Amino acid sequence: MTGESNEALFxxxxxVIPGGVNSPVRSFRSVGGAPYFVARAEGARxxxxxxxxxxxxxxxxxxxxxxxxxxxxxEAVRAAAAGGTTFGAPTANEVxxxxxxxxxxxxxxxVRLVSSGTEAAMSAIRLARGATGRDTVVKFAGCYHGHSDxxxxxxGSGVANQGLAGSAGVTAGAVADTVxxxxxxxxxxxxxxxxVVVEPVAANMGLVPPAPGFLEGLRAxxxxxxxxxxxxxxxxxxxxxxxGAVEVFGVRPDLWCFGKVIGGGLPVGAFGGRREVMEHLAPxxxxxxxxxxxxxxxxTAAGLAVLAELDAGAFEALTATAARLAAGLxxxxxxxxxxxxxxxxxxxxxxxxxxxxxSDYDGAKAAAGTGLYARLFHALLERGxxxxxxxxxxxxxxxxHGPTELDRTLDAAARAAAAVAAG
Ligand SMILES: *Cc1c(COP(=O)(O)O)cnc(C)c1O
Numbered sequence: 001m002t003g004e005s006n007e008a009l010f011x012x013x014x015x016v017i018p019g020g021v022n023s024p025v026r027s028f029r030s031v032g033g034a035p036y037f038v039a040r041a042e043g044a045r046x047x048x049x050x051x052x053x054x055x056x057x058x059x060x061x062x063x064x065x066x067x068x069x070x071x072x073x074x075e076a077v078r079a080a081a082a083g084g085t086t087f088g089a090p091t092a093n094e095v096x097x098x099x100x101x102x103x104x105x106x107x108x109x110x111v112r113l114v115s116s117g118t119e120a121a122m123s124a125i126r127l128a129r130g131a132t133g134r135d136t137v138v139k140f141a142g143c144y145h146g147h148s149d150x151x152x153x154x155x156g157s158g159v160a161n162q163g164l165a166g167s168a169g170v171t172a173g174a175v176a177d178t179v180x181x182x183x184x185x186x187x188x189x190x191x192x193x194x195x196v197v198v199e200p201v202a203a204n205m206g207l208v209p210p211a212p213g214f215l216e217g218l219r220a221x222x223x224x225x226x227x228x229x230x231x232x233x234x235x236x237x238x239x240x241x242x243x244g245a246v247e248v249f250g251v252r253p254d255l256w257c258f259g260k261v262i263g264g265g266l267p268v269g270a271f272g273g274r275r276e277v278m279e280h281l282a283p284x285x286x287x288x289x290x291x292x293x294x295x296x297x298x299x300t301a302a303g304l305a306v307l308a309e310l311d312a313g314a315f316e317a318l319t320a321t322a323a324r325l326a327a328g329l330x331x332x333x334x335x336x337x338x339x340x341x342x343x344x345x346x347x348x349x350x351x352x353x354x355x356x357x358x359s360d361y362d363g364a365k366a367a368a369g370t371g372l373y374a375r376l377f378h379a380l381l382e383r384g385x386x387x388x389x390x391x392x393x394x395x396x397x398x399x400x401h402g403p404t405e406l407d408r409t410l411d412a413a414a415r416a417a418a419a420v421a422a423g
Contacts (some may be wrong), residue, residue: 005050010034025158031374031389036381041068043400046386054386055405055412057349057395061388062203062235063260065306065318065347067400072305073264080301086293093300100307101262101270105243107252111272112281113295117234117259118146120269121197123289124255125150127271128195128228130287131280138196138227140183142205142361142392145197145232145257149174154361156204160368160392183208183360186217193227195255200245203235203394205364207343207350215251222254228277234259234269235394238307240346241315248346261310264302267293314399318347321397321406325349328410336417338372349395351387364392372420379416385409 004012013020021027021035028035036048044067046056056068066073080093098111114120125137125148139145141154152159153166153175166175181187183202196218202208222229231253233244238261241247255273262268272278282288326344329351333340339355352358353376354367367373368391377387385408387395401409 006036006048007034009037009049023158025388025390025393028389030391031377033378035389036386043067043069044398044402044405052384054381054384055401055409056386057397057409058386058388058393059396059398060265061260061393062239062396063263063265065239065261065396065398066264066309067398068265070264070305070309070400072309073302076264076301076305077266077298080297083297085298086296088292091295091297091300093297093304094295097262097295097300097303097307098270100304101258101272104238104307105256106246107274108256108272109275110278111270112278112289113300114269114271114289114291115267115293115296115299116146117232117257117269118148119291120234120257120259120271121145121151121232122148124230124257124271124273125195125197126289127277127281127287128230128255130285131277132194132226132228134192134194134227135177136179136190136192136194137177138179138181138187138189138193140198140202140361141180142183142208142364143197143199143202143232144204145199146234150178151197153178154180156202156361156364156392158390160205160365160390182362184211184214185360186214186221189221189225189227191225193222193225195228195230196222197230197232199235200231200233200249200251201236201240201345201348203348203350205361205392206352206358206367207345207348207394208358208360208364209343209345210249211359215245215249219251219253228255229253230255230257232257235348238262238310239318240348242310242312261306262303263299264306266296266299266302268296268299268303309399315347317399318397321401322347322349324406325395325397325401325409328406329413332410332413333376333417335414336421338376338417338421341367347397349397351395368392375420376416379419380412383412383416385412385416
């Protein structure tokens, strides 16, 4: 620790890091002010460098499902580190983690570990193109699949927070084969489509559940034209249910991407799918993909420790916590006279400050456009509750968010909403 204030550290950061942050959404740009710099965290709480305590619903955008610094994860990482941090040769834990993933997700037969969700999505797209011999990728507006060139268009999350449609530096050629469709409408596909990539619950434009029939419709339309269906479960995987979206919605994709939860807070990602599709990957097939740190010993140790804690009771507890949070936030914010929608799907919670239910990116943008989110965000932060510093993110209650944390959150929410309503 340097003993400096958040403001001082942010000024110092901006001298050596673009915008002072290593990922744009952390910059507070869309909500204003200086970010808090985290000194340490435990369970549901983080403490900033000034000693302020927050009940944390960021939880590394869902990577920390057990809460911060869970003793089992800390011990697993400590033990793994002592045995060497990377070898360039396979390890038993890579096998155990791949088995743990395949055993939980119905239809997942082969999986490859990488080091981020971005890498997982990028590699899955290359694989889908290689396996089908087709070029076109269909994605949905407001869904985020990491920051690879072909997938940034209308990417939600930080892309939306920065007011960008996509990104400078992405060539026309890189996106020439990307088609963007509105979420919750089944697009009509043609036979050039290699893959349709979707967040089965959209969690990067706030939280937008799939409309009844949407995922089923995508499956049928992909089957009709011979395209592959890719579920990006970097957020939903091992969070909304043990088996992820397949278990909740009963629709099976051909390919999946995972990240966040499965690394227990260490850099990780994975992509996988049906055996016959995955066998197009090198060294078995012609689609190349690789990584020096893939299947890293610290990440696999942490991931295994997390998955071991996620039994049926854990998912029940997470869902109950999220339901109580969603109902309580609705009461607190509506009670102050502010317009509010709090969608939730199992353990995921969203927050739109609008009177109208949101079913797609246009709706999410309209809700964000009122500017209310930034005001409520700061009013909550002052009262010790940290939401994500952007209107397009979900909230991530963890297993460490118990009744005490929920009571404090909802009490703060009522006071914060009243302050915002009072102007
Ligand atoms: C976070 C996220 C990614 C990207 O993962 P990184 O580890 O940040 O690269 C991809 N897809 C979805 C749905 C995500 O939420």
